[in-house]
Every structure is written in structure tokens, then in C-alpha cells.
Amino acid sequence: MIRTRPKEQGDQAPPRTLTHRVLTARQTRLGLIMMLVMIVFALAGPFFAPHSPTAVLAKPYADPGDGLVLGADSLGRDILSRILSGGANLTWMAFAATFIGVTLGTTIGLVAAFKGGIVEALLMRLVDIMLTFPTIIMAILFISMVGPSRVILVVLVAIGLTPGMARVMRGAARPVMRREHVMWARTIGLSSRHILMREVLPSVTSPLMVEIGLRLMWSVVGLASLSFLGFGVQPPASDWGLMVSENKDGLAIQPLAVIIPAVCVALFTIGGNLFAEGAARVIGRTEGTRS
Amino acid sequence: MAIETTTAIAVKAAPPRRRSRKATLAWQIGVRVLMGLVTLWCISVIVFVATQAMPGDVAKIILGPSATSEQVAQMNENLGLNQPLISQYWDWLSNVLTGNMGDSLVSGQPVSELLSERIFNSATLTVIAMVLILPLSLLVGLIAAVFRDKFVDRSYLGASLVVTATPDFVLGSLVIALFGTVVFKVLPPVSLIPPGEAPWEHPRQLIMPLAVMTVVGVTYLSRLVRVSFIDVLESEYVQLATIKGLSTRRILFRHALPNALAPSIPAASIMAAYTIAGSVVIEYLFAYPGIGSALVDSVAGHDLPMIQAIIMLMATAFFCFNQLADVLGTLNKSR
Numbered sequence: 198m199i200r201t202r203p204k205e206q207g208d209q210a211p212p213r214t215l216t217h218r219v220l221t222a223r224q225t226r227l228g229l230i231m232m233l234v235m236i237v238f239a240l241a242g243p244f245f246a247p248h249s250p251t252a253v254l255a256k257p258y259a260d261p262g263d264g265l266v267l268g269a270d271s272l273g274r275d276i277l278s279r280i281l282s283g284g285a286n287l288t289w290m291a292f293a294a295t296f297i298g299v300t301l302g303t304t305i306g307l308v309a310a311f312k313g314g315i316v317e318a319l320l321m322r323l324v325d326i327m328l329t330f331p332t333i334i335m336a337i338l339f340i341s342m343v344g345p346s347r348v349i350l351v352v353l354v355a356i357g358l359t360p361g362m363a364r365v366m367r368g369a370a371r372p373v374m375r376r377e378h379v380m381w382a383r384t385i386g387l388s389s390r391h392i393l394m395r396e397v398l399p400s401v402t403s404p405l406m407v408e409i410g411l412r413l414m415w416s417v418v419g420l421a422s423l424s425f426l427g428f429g430v431q432p433p434a435s436d437w438g439l440m441v442s443e444n445k446d447g448l449a450i451q452p453l454a455v456i457i458p459a460v461c462v463a464l465f466t467i468g469g470n471l472f473a474e475g476a477a478r479v480i481g482r483t484e485g486t487r488s
Numbered sequence: 489m490a491i492e493t494t495t496a497i498a499v500k501a502a503p504p505r506r507r508s509r510k511a512t513l514a515w516q517i518g519v520r521v522l523m524g525l526v527t528l529w530c531i532s533v534i535v536f537v538a539t540q541a542m543p544g545d546v547a548k549i550i551l552g553p554s555a556t557s558e559q560v561a562q563m564n565e566n567l568g569l570n571q572p573l574i575s576q577y578w579d580w581l582s583n584v585l586t587g588n589m590g591d592s593l594v595s596g597q598p599v600s601e602l603l604s605e606r607i608f609n610s611a612t613l614t615v616i617a618m619v620l621i622l623p624l625s626l627l628v629g630l631i632a633a634v635f636r637d638k639f640v641d642r643s644y645l646g647a648s649l650v651v652t653a654t655p656d657f658v659l660g661s662l663v664i665a666l667f668g669t670v671v672f673k674v675l676p677p678v679s680l681i682p683p684g685e686a687p688w689e690h691p692r693q694l695i696m697p698l699a700v701m702t703v704v705g706v707t708y709l710s711r712l713v714r715v716s717f718i719d720v721l722e723s724e725y726v727q728l729a730t731i732k733g734l735s736t737r738r739i740l741f742r743h744a745l746p747n748a749l750a751p752s753i754p755a756a757s758i759m760a761a762y763t764i765a766g767s768v769v770i771e772y773l774f775a776y777p778g779i780g781s782a783l784v785d786s787v788a789g790h791d792l793p794m795i796q797a798i799i800m801l802m803a804t805a806f807f808c809f810n811q812l813a814d815v816l817g818t819l820n821k822s823r
Contacts, residue, residue, distance in 0.1 A: 326527050331765040331806040334783075335534070338799050341787040342538045418655045422769050425657045426784055441661050445773070448661070448677065449669040456665055459658040463650075470653035 215403050215483055219476045228410070228471030235465040239284025246278035250435040258451040270454045271444050272433075280457050283435040287424070287462075290351050291416040297355035299412055302362020303405065307393050309363070310370035321367065324360040332357030333419065340428045350429060354419045358412045369404040373397050403480045410473030414466045421462045437462050517815050524811045531803045532584070536577050539796050584800060590793035594786075599797045603779060605683065607801070610771070610778030612687045614763055617698055621705035622756060626749075628706055629713025630740070633748075636718055644714075651707040656766055660700045660773045667696060679774040697774045704766070705759055712755045716748040723747075750820050754813040761809035764802060 219225055247264065248254060252274060259269040267276040309320040336353040343349055373379060374397070382392045398405075423429045424438030432439065437458035444454035555563075571579075583589065589599040632644045651659070668677030679693040687694060720726060721744055729739050771780035779798050786794035 322523065326523070326530070329524070329527050329807050329810045330531070331761070331803055333765050333768065334799055334802050334806065337768070337783060337787060338535060338538050338795070341790075341795055414653055418653075422655050422657055425655075426769065426772055427788070438655075438657070441657060442772075445661060445664070448665055452665055452670045455661050459661050463654045463658045466653040466655065467650055470649055474649055 215480065216406070218483065219403065219406055219479045222475050222479045224475030224478065225472050226475075228468045228473070228475055231464060231468030231471065232413075235284070235461065235468060236288055238461075239288040239465075242281035242283075243285055246275075246281040248275040248278040250274065250279045250282040251433040258447045258454075267453050267457075268451055270440070270451065271447050274433075276451070276454045276457075279435040279440060280437075280461065283437045283440055283458060284461060284465075286347070286430050286434070286436055287417065287420055287438070287465075290347060290354075290420050291413060294351045294354035294358065294416040294420070295409065295413045297351065298358030298416070299362055299405075299409055301355065302359040302408075303366045303398075305359065305363035306366025306368075307370050307397055307401075310367045310374055311389065311393060311397065313374075317367075320363070324363045327356070327360035328364075333422065336419070336423060337426070337428060340423070345428050345431055347430075350420060350423065354416050357419065358415060362408055362412060365404060365408055366401060369401040370397055373400045376400070403476070407473050407476045407480065410469050410476060414469030414473065417462065417466050417469065513818065516818055520811065520814055520818070524807065528804060528807060531807070532581060532800065533577070535796055535799050535803070536580060539792050540573065540576075580796070584797070589797040592791055592794050594789045594791045594794075599793050602794070603782065603797060603801075606777055606779045606782050609681060609687050609776065610767060610780060613694065613697060613701070613771075613776065613778060614760070614767065616694070617701040617705060617763060618756075618760060620698065620702045621709060621759070624702065624706045625709035625713055625756075626752070629710040629752075630717055630745075630748075632710065632714045633717030633721060634740070641714075644710075648707045648711055651703060656700060656704060656769045657773050659704070660696075660770060663696055663700055664773075677774075679776040681777050683777070693776075697770050697776055701763060701766070701770060705763060708762075709752065709755055709759050713748065713752050716751045717744060720744045720748045754816040754820065757809050757813035757816060761806045761813070764805050764809070768802075 220229070243250075247266070253272060254275055255263060255265060255269040255273045257269065257271055257273050259265065259273060261268045265275050265277070267280075270276050270279060305320055305324065309317040332353070336350070336357070339349060339353055379392060379396050382396045387396075420429060421438035424436045425442045427439070427442065430436035430439055432443070440458040441455050444451065448455050587600060589603075591598055592602055595602065628644065632641045635641045664677045666672065667675045675696050676693055677696075679690075679697055681687050681690055681693060726739060726743055729743055734743075767778060768780035768783060770776070771778040772784050775781065779801065782794065783798045783802070785791075786798065
């Protein structure tokens with residue numbers, strides 16, 4: 198890889214790989230830190246909740262006091278405890294959906310680029326068709342049919358992420374297929390799996406990083422929105438998206454019950470986007486394409 | 489190179505088709521439309537099969553818990569539910585295509601009647617939003633491109649990064665908190681439109697949902713406009729025009745605008761599709777009586793014909809705008 202610009206500042210040794218450069222850029226680091234903070238907050242939160250998130254402890258929308266630090270929500274439950282325990286489900290579901298969607302999409306994209314011909318044409322047609330399906334509407338349809346199971350939600354969001362991922366990875370992998378090391382691997386008869394995993398995949402890690410950041414952001418947005426509409430985590434369990442819709446009628450009396458969970462979701466997704474856009478910028482600068 | 493036998497290269501070496509450019513274009517668009525019809529058919533099958541598998545016996549829901557088994561059997565007979573699935577699907581599809589979407593299980597009224605006003609409300613909201621989004625995106629994208637890498641552009645990029653990442657319902661509830669309930673109490677926090685009245689008779693109720701839709705739409709579209717403007721401004725002919733001494737305004741509006749506009753048109757169509765899908769969240773948040781909020785209510789009430797009708801409708805609209813974008817993109821490329 199040709200480096201068009203030397204490292205700008207600092208007295209450390211210049212980063213060696215593109216991955217390293219991406220991970221050390223200021224914007225991506227900020228995005229990573231934001232996401233990390235939110236993940237730790239979401240996953241550790243339930244252990245620090247002072248009360249049960251489902252216990253009714255006061256009158257609806259009661260003011261802070263009586264051991265309730267932020268007051269009570271629409272049903273008289275502790276807002277702080279519900280916030281602390283409302284992110285865990287969202288977090289693991291978003292990661293699971295991103296993992297499945299990225300793996301599936303990358304596999305389709307790389308196989309399409311590798312095989313070419315009729316296989317590529319068929320796979321990409323399939324991707325085109327999937328792209329014209331409105332994910333959120335289809336998700337509502339399936340959830341109305343089988344009920345809001347968490348596994349179904351993760352699978353639906355993952356399927357929603359797959360086609361875009363496949364398209365990007367195929368685009369990234371096509372030029373790699375013409376590189377010498379891939380061609381050599383093909384001529385000496387290495388298995389397709391070996392070539393894709395060992396030769397092609399390491400060459401497309403930079404778009405992969407951008408896409409993982411973006412898809413993680415979209416998973417959180419999708420899952421939180423479905424939960425807001427009442428199709429996600431079911432009451433009385435706590436969830437940030439659900440909290441917003443549960444307490445929106447009491448916004449004038451108890452604004453924090455809506456604003457804090459809403460901001461929690463936003464910090465998570467903004468972190469993901471900061472990482473993705475920062476990574477895209479570093480890669481664009483290094484490879485001389487426009488951001 | 490010696491490795492000419494690999495498949496990737498063999499494919500590249502396929503002989504070029506001998507067709508005129510126009511015929512190729514018509515062929516491409518024809519294939520896309522055909523694929524589109526297949527997709528629509530797939531959607532209809534999915535919608536039908538999915539709603540068949542919904543929990544709860546339809547006849548029991550209609551008749552209530554006190555119904556006898558004979559009554560349930562009779563109702564199943566009346567609804568045609570004891571016929572084979574394929575003939576049920578066929579009946580349903582032919583009814584849908586002729587505009588007859590059955591009766592709501594909750595209110596007993598025809599679905600088409602219940603939905604017509606809501607479709608009108610949703611369409612009004614979407615159309616006004618689009619009318620606001622298109623010129624604003626052009627303006628914002630143009631300003632950002634002209635001031636590229638300056639303070640204006642950087643703050644624009646920062647703001648768009650935040651808005652893109654924020655879910656619509658978060659943005660909406662923060663806007664409600666800011667203007668409707670907590671900080672300034674200037675706008676109604678819910679957008680209830682009484683039945684039988686047109687949405688524009690209540691302009692104050694529309695401001696907040698429109699504002700959220702517009703901000704989200706402008707953020708998406710103006711970034712594309714910005715990039716295509718930057719591309720055009722860096723192109724040789726614009727640089728030549730600058731060297732010739734043409735005024736900046738003339739260059740921007742006479743030379744750059746038409747060329748930068750072309751890639752934005754398909755994007756606008758895609759955005760219309762996403763505005764339709766996103767309206768579910770916005771309408772539910774503001775309690776706006778459109779088809780999006782009707783969908784959420786129908787799912788809660790297990791109202792099968794309503795769910796089928798709304799999903800078919802939204803999926804078709806989403807799909808048509810997507811398809812339109814595709815065709816426009818193909819036309820663009822061929823120019």
C-alpha cells in the first residue's frame with residue numbers, strides 16, 4: 198500500500214498498517230471510546246440498579262425522593278433502575294445481529310466476487326431483491342406473526358443488514374481477485390475456502406471495519422426503534438426504546454424518563470457513526486479517494 | 489500474465505453484445521421492471537403466508553370468547569378459512585388487486601374505507617416533507633460544497649454525522665421535549681387530526697413531525713448533493729470556466745448545478761421510499777392518524793385484513809420509489 202502522507206503529528210513511531218492507522222485516528226478513537234462506555238454502562242448497569250426495574254415503588258411520575266434518585270416512571274417504577282437495566286438486551290442483540298449480518302453479507306459478497314459468472318449474477322440479483330424489501334415493515338410483519346421473540350428480532354435485523362454488506366464487500370473484493378497473490382493461490386490449487394479466508398479477507402479489512410461500525414449503528418437504531426414501537430423487549434422488562442414510548446405522555450411532568458434513555462441510545466449510535474466515518478476518512482485519505 | 493485461465497478473467501473476455509445503446513437501455517429497464525414485478529409478487533406471498541401463521545384463531549377473535557364451536561365453524565365457512573391455502577391466496581390477491589381488502593376484524597368496516605383517510609393524511613405529510621426536503625438539500629449541499637473544508641462545511645459534516653446516527657424516535661422525542669412540553673411550550677406535543685378534516689387545517693400540529701422528517705431527509709440527501717457538487721467543481725470544465733473568468737454564480741448555477749443534480753435525482757427517490765418506511769415511527773410518536781400509526785394499532789389488535797392491506801401498501805410504495813431510483817440511475821449512467 199502506498200502511503201501518500203506521512204504521519205502528521207506526534208513523536209511515536211509511524212503506525213504500520215492501515216488498520217493501525219484507522220484505530221489511532223482521533224475521530225475513530227473517540228467513536229470507539231463512546232461505544233465502549235455505552236457498552237460497559239449497558240452491560241454492567243443491571244448490577245448497579247438500586248431497585249428492581251419492574252417493582253412498583255411509588256405513585257406514577259412521582260418526584261425524586263424516598264430512595265428514588267430520578268423519581269418514578271408512568272407506572273411508578275424507579276427510573277434510574279430502569280435506565281441502568283434497559284441497555285443490556287439492546288447491546289447484545291445489536292452485536293448478535295451485526296455479527297450475523299456482517300458474516301452473511303461478507304460471505305455472499307466474497308463468494309460472488311470469487312466465483313464470478315452465473316453465481317455472481319444470481320447472488321447479486323438476490324441482493325437487489327433483498328434491498329427493495331423495507332426492513333422495518335417486514336420486521337413488523339414477522340413480529341406480528343410470531344410474537345416479539347428476541348431471536349426473531351436479531352435474525353430480522355441481521356437479514357436487513359446482509360444485502361448492503363454483500364454489495365460493499367463484493368465491490369471491495371473484485372479488484373483483490375486480480376492481485377497476484379490470489380491468482381497464484383488459485384493456480385496452485387488451494388481450496389476456495391483457504392483463498393477467501395487467507396488471501397482475500399485480509400485484503401478487505403479496511404472496508405470491513407467501516408461497514409461493521411455502520412451496521413452496528415443501524416442494528417442499534419433498528420432494534421431501539423422496534424422496541425419503541427412495542428415490537429421489541431416486552432413490558433414489564435426495561436428497555437431504552439420502550440421507556441421512551443412508555444413515558445412520552447408524561448414528558449411534561451417527568452422529562453428525564455424520556456430524555457435519558459433517548460440520549461443513551463443516541464450516544465451509542467453516534468459513537469458507531471463516528472467510528473465508521475472516521476475510518477472511512479482515514480482509508481479514503483490513504484488510498485487517495487474522496488471522503 | 490500467464491494465469492489467463494482463471495474464471496474471473498474468462499468472464500471478462502466474454503464477447504460484447506451487439507445492440508444499439510437505446511435497445512440495451514430498454515432491455516436493462518425491462519429486466520428491472522420484470523424483476524420488480526417478481527419482487528412484488530414475493531412480497532404478496534410473504535404477507536399472505538405470514539398473516540396466516542399469526543397466533544390466534546381469526547373466527548374466535550371476531551366472535552369473542554363466548555362463541556360456540558358451531559359458530560366458529562360457521563364463521564370459518566363464511567370467511568373461506570376452511571378452503572385450501574392456495575385458493576385462499578388466490579381469492580385474497582384478486583380482491584386486493586381490485587381494491588377490495590376485506591373488513592376490519594376490530595370495527596367491521598371495510599378496510600379500504602378505514603384506510604382512505606389515513607392514506608390521505610400520510611400522503612399529505614410525505615408530500616409536504618418532500619417539497620421541503622428537495623430545495624433545502626440542494627441549498628445545504630451547495631453551501632457545504634462551496635465552503636469545502638472550511639468552518640461551515642465542517643460543522644455541517646459534524647451535525648450530519650450526529651443526525652444520521654440518531655434514531656428518528658430519539659430525535660422526535662427530544663424535539664417534543666424542547667418545543668412541546670418541557671422547555672418552550674409553543675407547539676402541540678401530539679398531532680391529532682380530527683376525522684373528516686384535512687391535515688393542513690391544523691398547520692400547528694404538522695410543524696414538529698414535518699421538522700423531524702425534513703431534518704432527517706435533508707441530512708441524507710444534502711450529503712450526496714455535496715459530494716456530487718465537489719466532483720463537478722473539481723472537474724476540468726468548471727476549472728476551465730474559472731480560468732475563462734466566468735463569475736462564481738454563473739459557474740455554480742449554469743454549469744455545476746445541472747451536472748450535480750443528475751446523481752441526486754435517484755437518491756431523492758430512494759429517500760422518498762425511506763420516508764415512507766420511517767413514517768411508522770414518526771406517526772406513532774406524534775399520534776398522527778396516518779397508515780403508519782394504523783399499522784402499529786392493527787398489530788396490537790390482531791386485525792389481520794388491516795395488517796395485510798397496510799403492509800402491502802407500504803411495501804409497494806417503498807418498492808416503487810426504489811425501482812424508480814433504479815431506473816433513473818440507469819438512465820443517468822447511460823448519458
